[in-house]
Amino acid sequence: SINLLLEDEETPVIWRGPIIGDVVRQFWTDVIWGELDYLILDMPPGTGDVPLTVFHADCAPIFLFDPVKRAVGLAHCGWRGVMKKTGATAIRAMWERFGSRPRDILAAVGPHICKHCFTVGRDVAQPLFSVYGITAERTSKLLPDGEHFSMDLSAMIEKMLTDAGVWRENITFDTLCNCCSPERYWSHRAVQGGPRGVGMSVIFLQEGSQ
Numbered sequence: 001s002i003n004l005l006l007e008d009e010e011t012p013v014i015w016r017g018p019i020i021g022d023v024v025r026q027f028w029t030d031v032i033w034g035e036l037d038y039l040i041l042d043m044p045p046g047t048g049d050v051p052l053t054v055f056h057a058d059c060a061p062i063f064l065f066d067p068v069k070r071a072v073g074l075a076h077c078g079w080r081g082v083m084k085k086t087g088a089t090a091i092r093a094m095w096e097r098f099g100s101r102p103r104d105i106l107a108a109v110g111p112h113i114c115k116h117c118f119t120v121g122r123d124v125a126q127p128l129f130s131v132y133g134i135t136a137e138r139t140s141k142l143l144p145d146g147e148h149f150s151m152d153l154s155a156m157i158e159k160m161l162t163d164a165g166v167w168r169e170n171i172t173f174d175t176l177c178n179c180c181s182p183e184r185y186w187s188h189r190a191v192q193g194g195p196r197g198v199g200m201s202v203i204f205l206q207e208g209s210q
Contacts, residue, residue, distance in 0.1 A: 060112035102165025
């Protein structure tokens, strides 16, 4: 908190846009975080419009919004994030930190790779089968080579979110696939690991909005 840097912690502080940006940027770059699944920032009053961002190219950005507690979250879920249930971890963190009830949270899943393009070997498929059981088994398909599977990332994300307490009617999916639509979105698989850009997803609370 900024009050720890002041002689009198009760002194009011005015945060302007450039100052907020510099503080958040330094917070990201000058702290040795190690490996993180998620990070929550509790900004001072009046600074709720600081955006959260994630970068992706085939993985799914998951936007979380609690209209009751007015809290937001943003998670990045590729197959590793789905296996570690990063989205569910973010929901639990919102509940612990902000008091957000999962049933109040609205979740929106952005563009990501579809089940027809998301093919993986047994080294990836087996851990996902272990975590998501019948959901992964019913929505996957063994390919003719006998070694690779096409898997439905959307189905596993839905299972992850509903298991975390989010109501199904509060979950929406963008049905476009990065890999199928390389003219619109960056896709790692579409360029087969070659040079590419990345997509960026952003969420923030606008002060004074409903």
